[in-house]
Amino acid sequence: MTTFGQHGHSITSDSIAAAIDTPLPSSGPTYILADKLPVSTLTDSRRQTRPEAILDSEHVVNLYYSNFHPAHPILLPRHMYGQNYPSYLRLVVQFIGSHYSASQSGDPLRIQTATALKDSSERTAFMVQARLLFAIAVHARGEPNEGLAMLQDAIELAISLGMNAKSFSSSNGGSIPCLEESFRRTWWELFVVEGIMSAIHRRSMMKTTTVASEVLLPCEDSTYTDGACFSDSPTLAQFAERHFAEEEVSFSSSCYRIEAVQILSRVLSIANAEAHPDEVQAIDNSLAAWTHYVPPEKRDLISNSGEVDELLFQAHMVIHWATILLHMPRSELLSVHPTADIFCAKGDKQMPSTDTKHAHASKATDASKELSNLAAFRCPVQKHTPFFICALVIASVVQLAACTLHNCRCMYQHKDRITLVVGLLKSLSLNWACAGSVLVKIKKIAAKVLKSEHCTMTVASTQCDSCTDSGLGTSIGAEDVPWLEFFDDPTIMSFDRFAPGLLFPDEGS
Structure with a gap:
């Protein structure tokens, strides 16, 4: 039996940090992986007033990866996740993770997270990921119309960025296989989630089917979790x-x-x-x-x-x-x-x-x-x-x-x-x-x-x-x-x- 992907490439947290914090060469749009200020650059007083400071961030991030990530595995594996993700995406992760906590509520994050995701200047693949994950969460909270609207925003942004093109991940992934795989998974997750939400809302047309999906298919989850992604998907x-x-x-x-x-x-x-x-x-x-x-x-x-x-x-x-x-x-x-x-x-x-x-x-x-x-x-x-x-x-x-x-x-x-x-x-x-x-x-x-x-x-x-x-x-x-x-x-x-x-x-x- 033939198995796709015989050659893996490992990745370290240092290399992913460098990719996110360093502008891309001219081979692709530099706004996709723009410089991001880690939250540690904020003053202590400012951090104390932010809703995310209310939560034990490490705890809720672990809850997110233990419970939610296996079902919608588009973000980087847990050992690669860090402060280098943009703040709005980290807010979404903490917001979702809080729903699995017996002691912490994500309600204080609900409004701020939604507000952060409305920022039209953030035209990045990370914003697509954030909106997609947030759409799933608010739907599950009993806000189906809000979830559908957020999903449509994520899809429209993804299409405008060209995430459905085969070259997108390689042009914008900083030559890091796992980051490229994360972007590929994001497009297919948009397709899957839109299909399920269309079934719920009885919508006969799907936006993701109106464009050519040239993206390579995702690798096996165990491979992705180990940080070794195939080059021949x-x-x-x-x-x-x-x-x-x-x-x-x-x-x-x-x-x-x-x-x-x-x-x-x-x-x-x-x-x-x-x-x-x-x-x-x-x-x-x-x-x-x-x-x-x-x-x-x-x-x-x-x-x-x-x-x-x-x-x-x-x-x-x-x-x-x-x-x-x-x-x-x-x-x-x-x-x-x-x-x-x-x-x-x-x-x-x-x-x-x-x-x-x-x-x-x-x-x-x-x-x-x-x-x-x-x-x-x-x-x-x-x-x-x-x-x-x-x-x-x-x-x-x-x-x-x-x-x-x-x-x-x-x-x-x-x-x-x-x-x-x-x-x-x-x-x-x-x-x-x-x-x-x-x-x-x-x-x-x-x-x-x-x-x-x-x-x-x-x-x-x-x-x-x-x-x-x-x-x-x-x-x-x-x-x-x-x-x-x-x-x-x-x-x-x-x-x-x-x-x-x-x-x-x-x-x-």
């Missing part, structure tokens, strides 16, 4: 050609994540629009085929040491999410789907079925089961991307719809999955406010569905011989669904009850 075309290659080639987990979002973007293009049956089937074929092209050594998401491959985890998450978005609007599940918007699970309009509605329902329900299977992994949930919250929500909505359609014999299967999702949302709400919001909604809906008078759980009912969760042979209308009434309740449809830092409102109110 593959292109997107080389990755796509593997389907028909004579020899199986090993690619990084990031590559499969990127491909998953490519398929997701195709789903979004027809998510709420009538499409020819052949087009729907072609996209469904891509979704089904994706798993078969994950190499054997990457089939197990958990290593021998018990660590989860977070980027491959996200790739599977995106594929199952995209499957739901493709099939649920074309199934009878939509008849019992909430008609009002719920965070991360906006209501879709019914689409003409291109297959039997039962087939569409079966595929959507199976995908929701796979998402709940990801949730069953025994690993620290805070290390998953905050976007996993939205994946859990869409999985629970499908399970609740299927539960309403299904017979009583299989109620326990749905209940177990929804119980698992609720548990994960409860744990994730300790870090991200949006999980606390959807937790209240899902619990209230589940309590109504699972305590339905027409279906009582017994030992006998949990021992069915056959249970497919597909809702086959059922027909139900919205008037038969006991939980839709919750979505007319403004107290559970609004984020107003979830001010930053308030994770658990009074559920009894």
Whole structure:
């Protein structure tokens, strides 16, 4: 088996400091890596008045790298991180890291960080990174519109700088392989995050797909973490050609994540629009085929040491999410789907079925089961991307719809999955406010569905011989669904009850 990247290059913190603090030669735009004053040049009195001084910066930076970085690994590895990053990027790192702290709050940094990121004079790749990371964080805090706007700013700046060009990283990375890799990862992270946010907001077009993506694909995370980056990273075309290659080639987990979002973007293009049956089937074929092209050594998401491959985890998450978005609007599940918007699970309009509605329902329900299977992994949930919250929500909505359609014999299967999702949302709400919001909604809906008078759980009912969760042979209308009434309740449809830092409102109110 061939592996891309046989030659590595090491890097030291001194060399990265020199690259950031030294203007680039004329080979590229000098404003990308402009001189930055380290925070140590500030007077003690001035530092004491800055919000970042409130935090134990070393502690929250460690929390950022331990919990958030594995899911969105675009910044330099921890041992290369230092005061040489511009202050606004360090503010973002501290702001995000504070969400994993039990003793420190990032709320004092929220306004200042957002203000710093509005500086239009900072047209740098570091500003792109800062805005991208901040967009993810504010979305997870329950500010989806602010997160989307910040992401769009990051994408527009990246395109104007030419970060989508193959030459950008080499021209602006100071001949430092890890810094070049960081810039390459940033462009692809913009693509991935825009795809996921587009799914959440049901946007059919992605800005990052309107320009040519010539950037080389990211290397394996373990290689990047060690500070040894490959000089022969593959292109997107080389990755796509593997389907028909004579020899199986090993690619990084990031590559499969990127491909998953490519398929997701195709789903979004027809998510709420009538499409020819052949087009729907072609996209469904891509979704089904994706798993078969994950190499054997990457089939197990958990290593021998018990660590989860977070980027491959996200790739599977995106594929199952995209499957739901493709099939649920074309199934009878939509008849019992909430008609009002719920965070991360906006209501879709019914689409003409291109297959039997039962087939569409079966595929959507199976995908929701796979998402709940990801949730069953025994690993620290805070290390998953905050976007996993939205994946859990869409999985629970499908399970609740299927539960309403299904017979009583299989109620326990749905209940177990929804119980698992609720548990994960409860744990994730300790870090991200949006999980606390959807937790209240899902619990209230589940309590109504699972305590339905027409279906009582017994030992006998949990021992069915056959249970497919597909809702086959059922027909139900919205008037038969006991939980839709919750979505007319403004107290559970609004984020107003979830001010930053308030994770658990009074559920009894």
